[in-house]
Amino acid sequence: MKLLFLIVAYLVAVTLPLVLSSLVGGPPRQFHQELASGLGILAFSMILVEFILSGRFKTISNGVGLDVTMRFHQIMARTALVFALLHPFLYQGTPSGGPRPWDPTRQLTLTTDFSPLSTGIAAYLLLAGLVVMAIGRTQLGYKYETWRLLHGVGALLIAVLLLHHTVYAGRYGSQPVMTWWWLTMTGVAVGSLLTVYLLVPLRQKARSWRVASVVQLTPKQWELTVEPVGHRGLNYRAGQFVWLNVGHSPFSMKENPFSISSAPAAGPELSFMIKELGDFTRTISQIKTGTVAYLDGPYGNLSVDGRVEPGVALIAGGVGLAPLLGILRQLRLTGDSRKHKLIYGNRVIDQIAYREELGEEGVVYVLSEPPEHWHGEAGFIDGGLVDRVFSEREFSEWAFVMCGPTIMMNIVEDHLIKRGTPSHRILSERFHYD
Known part of the structure; x- marks a missing residue:
């Protein structure tokens, strides 16, 4: 439900400028010209809303999970890039030239003034570069800190460049109502960036x-x-x-x-x-x-606080034990009456952490490379192992919380769905995407 609300709010935010433009933009033009303008408007509004999505605002991220928010941010950024790439090419065949007395609404012509066109071209190239850098950050070998700085500065430059391009080169952006709208939206976007890089550090200090x-x-x-x-x-x-x-x-x-x-x-x-x-x-x-x-x-929302399921299943791979250990410790310290089981997988026995604290009761240890005389499970955390640990009733009634390698979570989630576990009872967070 919270994810649905996020999607609806996002669609309203990015399409509202399109609706306002249609109300104040004057007589209609040929379809391909209107489509070109519409894609440009959508791309700009999507880019500005992206600032909010990536701004670590707890009201948004803690409701649906920061991993979901960031994944949504990535998909929408790539969609905005596609819209932006199509935007100028759809104007082909349109008469061009500077402002003309017989065309005050810019119905027939597009500006060829260098300044507004150059800012659009610069933003066009920067956006493509920013998306490529984000997708290939690991392969390009950027340090996280370097990439984050480049990403923030690049996004800010794109917003400012597009504001100039939209107001001075666009037929709709030049309308007073739309100019103020774009100024306001850009101000909110820049404000969200300042919140992350200035206000939050001040509070931390x-x-x-x-x-x-x-x-x-x-x-x-x-x-x-x-x-x-x-x-x-x-x-x-x-x-x-x-x-x-x-x-x-x-x-x-x-x-x-x-x-x-x-x-x-x-x-x-x-x-x-x-x-x-x-x-x-x-x-x-x-x-x-x-x-x-x-x-x-x-x-994050990887939490079982307030949930009503009679049991909690914890499935961890490697260092993915960290958040699940916090949950397990909280259950034990508070005397929580809910039943719980933990599956904890590693490659070798030396990687098992907190074994003395975790104990043996209700804990299943899994090694993909077990030593001789190993008495725990051998192999990987997969559907077969999950079937051996949990009963039919537990599949349908318990909450399943998992953290670990993406491939492990994908396999287990798919298997849980097949066994009839409702999706709202499966909790996971991912932070590595393509």
Whole structure:
């Protein structure tokens, strides 16, 4: 329902400029000209709304999940690019030239003034480049911080360039009502960017944290714990995540998303289960106790708080245990009456974290490369394993929460649907897309 609301709100926001333009734009032109203008208007409005989608606004992201919001953002950005690419070519065959006395409504002609055309061309090229960079970020080898800076600056430039192009080159954008509309929408978009890069860091500066401990869990996995400095901590739900910045200014781009592995009932300290993968995570062992840290969050809806199902199934692959560990800890600390089971998969036995705390009751350990005399499950987390762990009744009544490799979640989700588990009882979050 929340996703449906997001889609409807998005469609209203991006099509409203099209409706307003049709009311104030004057006599109709040939179909291909109107289509060209319509696609340009849609592309611009979609780009401006993208600022809101990617702005980490909790009202939006925590309702449907930040992963869903960001996936929607990616799809719509690519759709906007297609509209923008088609926009100029549909004007072919249209007489061109500067403003003419006999055509005050620009019904017959398009401007050839260099300035408004050049800003449109520049935005056209920048948008294509921005989408390509986002799709191929991993392959291009950009550091996350570099990519994020380029993405933010590039989006801002596109918005400003398109504002100029739309107002001065467009037939509809030059109408006073539409000019004010585009100015307002651009202002809101830029404001959302300033919120993320300026206001949020200012709030973080007033609510700092410090590193309380750094503990090695396995050869390449660590537990980082932070404690609040002069404030009560974070109001969050087990299973949520934050953007964590350790040892840098709150205005720094050096922040990364990590799931909270501690439980709200355990107190104000927050713990994170972190695997050595990227530039920051490989330096975890070097972080000193007392190092300043900043948090932005909480985000995500991978939580079982308030749910009415009689049981909770937790399915984790590798470091995907982190948010599920927070949920499990919360269930245990609060004496929650709901039944629960955990499937926890890894490649080798040395990768199993928190085994002593997790225990054996209600926990199924899975290794794809098990040692001799291994008494747990061997192989991968798949439909067959899930069938062995859960009963028919549990498939239909329990809530299933999973986090781990995308291929694992895809396989398990498909199998759960086949076994009759309603989709609203399957909770997962993804942060890697094509």
